[in-house]
Amino acid sequence: MKQLDKDTIEAKLLQLPDWDYFDNALxxxxxxxxxxxxxxxxxxxxxxxxxxxxxxxxxxxxxxLKISITTHDAGGVTDKDFELAKAIDFIVEPED
Structure with missing residues (x-):
């Protein structure tokens, strides 16, 4: 799994308003x-x-509940982290 650069992470975070990026993790x-x-x-x-x-x-x-996600093997944030963040959002967001 390839570590994402900061610009890519910031762009992907636009789809996940409850998440922030700092300390090399979501x-x-x-x-x-x-x-x-x-x-x-x-x-x-x-x-x-x-x-x-x-x-x-x-x-x-x-x-x-406080959550931090990073891919330790890759040394930072990867697509795998975003996949998990999206799944978490689906679980915790109330249905309309």
Missing amino acids: HAEFEFENFKDCFSAMSRIAFECESLGHHPDWSNVYNV
């Missing part, structure tokens, strides 16, 4: 109604991570 923070909803989203994300074979660095405190 970062997002999501707030839920309560701990149960946060943990439920984390469980669904975990299944998606296993499916993609790609795992984020994350933490949660009560109803807030």
Whole structure:
């Protein structure tokens, strides 16, 4: 997997408004109604991570989930990271 350059990352982030790029990784923070909803989203994300074979660095405190994604083997952000970020957005975004 090839590391993406900063311009490519910034362009791809236009499609992911909840995500930022700093410290050589994609970062997002999501707030839920309560701990149960946060943990439920984390469980669904975990299944998606296993499916993609790609795992984020994350933490949660009560109803807030913080996620950082990078491809360690490539030394930075790759298309694989964006694929996971899109999958996470699909899981955490409320349906209209």
